[in-house]
Amino acid sequence: xxxxxxxxxxxxxxxxxxxxxxxxxxxxxxxxxxxxxxxxxxxxxxxxxxxxxxxxxxxxxxxxxxxxxxxxxxxxxxxxxxxxxxxxxxxxxxxxxxxxxxxxxxxxxxxxxxxxxxxxxxxxxxxxxxxxxxxxxxxxxxxxxxxxxxxxxxxxxxxxxxxxxxxxxxxxxxxxxxxxxxxxxxxxxxxxxxxxxxxxxxxxxxxxxxxxxxxxxxxxxxxxxxxxxxxxxxxxxxxxxxxxxxxxxxxxxxxxxxxxxxxxxxxxxxxxxxxxxxxxxxxxxxxxxxxxxxxxxxxxxxxxxxxxxxxxxxxxxxxxxxxxxxxxxxxxxxxxxxxxxxxxxxxxxxxxxxxxxxxxxxxxxxxxxxxxxxxxxxxx
Amino acid sequence: xxxxxxxxxxxxxxxxxxxxxxxxxxxxxxxxxxxxxxxxxxxxxxxxxxxxxxxxxxxxxxxxxxxxxxxxxxxxxxxxxxxxxxxxxxxxxxxxxxxxxxxxxxxxxxxxxxxxxxxxxxxxxxxxxxxxxxxxxxxxxxxxxxxxxxxxxxxxxxxxxxxxxxxxxxxxxxxxxxxxxxxxxxxxxxxxxxxxxxxxxxxxxxxxxxxxxxxxxxxxxxxxxxxxxxxxxxxxxxxxxxxxxxxxxxxxxxxxxxxxxxxxxxxxxxxxxxxxxxxxxxxxxxxxxxxxxxxxxxxxxxxxxxxxxxxxxxxxxxxxxxxxxxxxxxxxxxxxxxxxxxxxxxxxxxxxxxxxxxxxxxxxxxxxxxxxxxxxxxxx
Numbered sequence: 001x002x003x004x005x006x007x008x009x010x011x012x013x014x015x016x017x018x019x020x021x022x023x024x025x026x027x028x029x030x031x032x033x034x035x036x037x038x039x040x041x042x043x044x045x046x047x048x049x050x051x052x053x054x055x056x057x058x059x060x061x062x063x064x065x066x067x068x069x070x071x072x073x074x075x076x077x078x079x080x081x082x083x084x085x086x087x088x089x090x091x092x093x094x095x096x097x098x099x100x101x102x103x104x105x106x107x108x109x110x111x112x113x114x115x116x117x118x119x120x121x122x123x124x125x126x127x128x129x130x131x132x133x134x135x136x137x138x139x140x141x142x143x144x145x146x147x148x149x150x151x152x153x154x155x156x157x158x159x160x161x162x163x164x165x166x167x168x169x170x171x172x173x174x175x176x177x178x179x180x181x182x183x184x185x186x187x188x189x190x191x192x193x194x195x196x197x198x199x200x201x202x203x204x205x206x207x208x209x210x211x212x213x214x215x216x217x218x219x220x221x222x223x224x225x226x227x228x229x230x231x232x233x234x235x236x237x238x239x240x241x242x243x244x245x246x247x248x249x250x251x252x253x254x255x256x257x258x259x260x261x262x263x264x265x266x267x268x269x270x271x272x273x274x275x276x277x278x279x280x281x282x283x284x285x286x287x288x289x290x291x292x293x294x295x296x297x298x299x300x301x302x303x304x305x306x307x308x309x310x311x312x313x314x315x316x317x318x319x320x321x322x323x324x325x326x327x328x329x330x331x332x333x334x335x336x337x338x339x340x341x342x343x344x345x346x347x348x349x350x351x352x353x354x355x356x357x358x359x360x361x362x363x364x365x366x367x368x369x370x371x372x373x374x375x376x377x378x379x380x
Numbered sequence: 381x382x383x384x385x386x387x388x389x390x391x392x393x394x395x396x397x398x399x400x401x402x403x404x405x406x407x408x409x410x411x412x413x414x415x416x417x418x419x420x421x422x423x424x425x426x427x428x429x430x431x432x433x434x435x436x437x438x439x440x441x442x443x444x445x446x447x448x449x450x451x452x453x454x455x456x457x458x459x460x461x462x463x464x465x466x467x468x469x470x471x472x473x474x475x476x477x478x479x480x481x482x483x484x485x486x487x488x489x490x491x492x493x494x495x496x497x498x499x500x501x502x503x504x505x506x507x508x509x510x511x512x513x514x515x516x517x518x519x520x521x522x523x524x525x526x527x528x529x530x531x532x533x534x535x536x537x538x539x540x541x542x543x544x545x546x547x548x549x550x551x552x553x554x555x556x557x558x559x560x561x562x563x564x565x566x567x568x569x570x571x572x573x574x575x576x577x578x579x580x581x582x583x584x585x586x587x588x589x590x591x592x593x594x595x596x597x598x599x600x601x602x603x604x605x606x607x608x609x610x611x612x613x614x615x616x617x618x619x620x621x622x623x624x625x626x627x628x629x630x631x632x633x634x635x636x637x638x639x640x641x642x643x644x645x646x647x648x649x650x651x652x653x654x655x656x657x658x659x660x661x662x663x664x665x666x667x668x669x670x671x672x673x674x675x676x677x678x679x680x681x682x683x684x685x686x687x688x689x690x691x692x693x694x695x696x697x698x699x700x701x702x703x704x705x706x707x708x709x710x711x712x713x714x715x716x717x718x719x720x721x722x723x724x725x726x727x728x729x730x731x732x733x734x735x736x737x738x739x740x741x742x743x744x745x746x747x748x749x750x751x752x753x754x755x756x757x758x759x760x
Binding site for chain 1 (some may be wrong): 419420421423424425426448449453456457458463464465578583674675677691692693696698699700702703705708710735738
């Protein structure tokens with residue numbers, strides 16, 4: 001399915017663009033952040049709440065749903081949207097990243113990936129063809145082609161081999177398609193080598209996808225390396241297709257990557273950090289565990305309009321967090337996702353106002369001067 | 381504060397009555413079930429959701445909130461209603477039951493109860509006066525007097541001594557009141573001895589409370605014993621005041637006890653069972669873990685109108701429960717509380733239709749014939 005990607009605004013101060021694309025489950029404004037719903041639920045959230053925050057596209061996980069409850073079950077139950085009561089669009093990660101994260105538990109060959117389930121050790125094999133079938137059975141809007149990522153410590157030969165395999169698998173994924181109502185994205189690999197990144201992009205573009213992802217990042221590399229890889233890859237991808245930076249990132253990463261022409265993001269950071277008590281606010285990061293909040297009757301973020309900040313004090317949030325209450329996970333996740341939604345609105349406004357370049361430059365400089373690198377590690 | 385308890389209907393087929401009382405935070409229709417919000421949150425629920433289900437009165441816990449975050453903190457933050465963003469009414473358990481549940485960790489004297497915190501072992505003493513002060517500081521609508529319960533294995537002398545102490549403490553609690561905007565209930569004790577139950581009731585009634593609770597039950601006794609104790613106590617309490625059966629019970633217990641003239645209930649059963657995957661439905665109990673639900677596209681309860689049953693299949697609920705997702709706790713708790721809310725409506729309708737007696741008799745017979753006793757044990 002052609003996503004009919006339309007660019008509404010280009011920011012002359014950067015490579016950022018505001019646009020939209022159309023899926024079988026609605027129009028998605030870009031740049032877009034996708035909340036992560038690994039197991040067919042954005043952790044701690046009701047799908048209604050995710051929609052109320054303005055999200056129209058979420059990510060789910062092929063590997064996890066293949067293992068449990070199984071794509072055939074989801075198909076019999078009417079597809080993933082109906083199963084999880086999410087009326088918006090769904091993109092599914094191909095499962096390649098998750099499988100490779102298992103390392104010792106998986107063996108890769110040209111045929112596909114053989115692995116042992118992290119749940120019960122049951123052995124399975126995911127081929128490019130099965131990968132597409134799983135995603136088609138679930139009826140998702142955007143299918144990710146199966147890819148092989150290089151590990152940060154892989155030598156040049158291994159990185160090149162993974163790239164080559166990713167290209168072949170991408171071709172097989174395209175051939176395996178049977179549905180007209182889903183789009184398919186290829187995933188650029190090439191480790192931390194700008195030449196290989198460009199090569200991977202050119203090969204995938206020659207195959208012709210509905211969009212392109214930059215994979216294999218957010219695995220512990222520095223901010224500079226991440227930027228260099230986006231810089232090498234994004235210009236090699238067509239202007240006319242959405243670009244998706246997988247597993248990224250911090251709120252500031254979103255600004256910087258959007259300024260380099262990235263249109264889509266996903267990251268567990270807002271949801272996972274919330275469950276660990278770490279919140280994003282207009283005044284900086286807040287750890288709700290901190291004793292300084294114990295008697296603080298102010299909201300988490302006075303500039304935030306989310307249902308959490310409108311009703312609850314820091315003191316209450318700290319109390320229920322320390323008491324291990326489920327409501328804490330809910331309210332804090334809600335806030336972080338609202339913060340990310342607002343951040344995306346600010347990015348779009350900055351592109352429309354031709355000011356994203358200056359904002360991104362400032363943040364890049366801050367990142368370069370930061371002592372602690374906070375690149376998010378991706379979830380299996 | 382006089383609750384201005386009004387009886388609208390008496391059921392000639394039983395001792396059941398439909399009525400209402402008025403608190404500083406709204407009118408409460410009776411018979412009423414109170415969801416349990418031990419630590420200032422009904423587990424897994426947003427207060428908005430609790431209100432949307434029709435609940436207007438919840439229970440919170442003096443002992444837990446005294447330890448964390450502390451009544452003085454809650455007072456400084458504007459009281460418990462504001463703290464937890466609950467606009468309805470709140471009754472707080474006196475803490476006596478929780479403290480006695482600690483057994484080895486507590487020492488009782490005429491002065492009060494000395495105990496070690498279950499959180500950090502810190503030693504504290506709750507006297508009747510402090511018990512009232514904690515509840516007044518939190519600004520709750522209904523204060524429970526400090527009581528001493530007998531344990532199921534206590535001999536007659538111990539039971540009588542606990543009764544006597546409960547009476548003295550009740551008197552001290554009444555004297556310790558300083559606020560006009562809260563009501564206070566005394567708690568009837570007397571173990572499993574009907575004579576002592578009546579004696580306790582008479583002594584408390586002589587002191588004059590705004591309502592009366594039947595305490596020391598739901599501690600593992602049989603259904604027959606529970607009924608016998610209600611039968612001994614309820615008629616000894618004034619018609620003109622609400623009667624509250626503490627820590628009870630199953631949906632069927634509510635019917636039977638309401639038919640004996642009980643007006644208020646609290647129990648962790650709907651919320652705790654939900655978190656363990658055990659659901660109440662119009663077709664009987666459902667364990668969502670059961671593999672038979674894995675491909676079941678039907679709702680948990682086809683007769684239920686709750687947001688869970690309106691949107692999600694048993695297959696999905698089972699999937700997210702097995703995957704350990706927070707949304708499972710939310711959706712299942714929502715359903716069980718909706719089931720209890722509906723049960724209370726059915727009880728009120730049965731009283732208005734003069735048919736509660738027949739319903740209660742049928743259920744009592746079923747209970748007497750049941751092999752497995754499912755009396756709920758109360759929460760500490």
